[in-house]
Amino acid sequence: MKKDDCIFCKIANGEIGSDTVYEDDMFRAILDLSPASKGHILILPKEHYDDLFELSDECGERLMATAKKVALAAKKALHADGINLVQNNGEAAGQTVRHFHMHIIPRYESDDKTMVAWTPHDSDPEEQKQIASAILKEIKEL
Ligand code: AMP
Ligand code: ZN
Secondary structure, three states: OOOOOOHHHHHHOOOOOOOEEEEOOOEEEEEOOOOOOOOOEEEEEOOOOOOOOOOOHHHHHHHHHHHHHHHHHHHHHHOOOEEEEEOOOOHHHOOOOOOOOEEEEEEOOOOOOOOOOOOOOOOOHHHHHHHHHHHHHHHHHO
16 A cells, blocks of 8 residues: 555655666665765665564565665665665654655765663563563464
């Protein structure tokens, strides 16, 4: 399904122009309009999914192979020193466009190294066990 008022549906399906770096029957990969680094790419499914939780399994299964291909091409073309794959789901996670997308962010030794960062905290072994068991329980019920 496409969503009428979704800009990424329009871009993915070619109704709005973009700097396309890859396209097949399921995905279009484009350059991000406000890149975090030189060659920042977004992989967009042509079907509309709000986020990871809506993504079809078929699309999810093909996504990583597609990301690998596009990331490798970007790494070679731009002589990047590394690549981050980033994928945000929900406002709390920084998602600003509600059409699933995967970021491919080439990294360079000269980068400021502040983009994909978090503060590591100490972990409590007892709490870790509780967290793991809560997630395991949910997985069994999926
Ligand atoms: P996110 O915060 O994960 O939802 O990422 C949304 C990304 O889409 C941001 O990096 C934006 O710069 C990018 N973006 C928004 N509108 C466009 C557009 N029209 N063309 C290309 N990239 C866009
Ligand atoms: Zn959409």
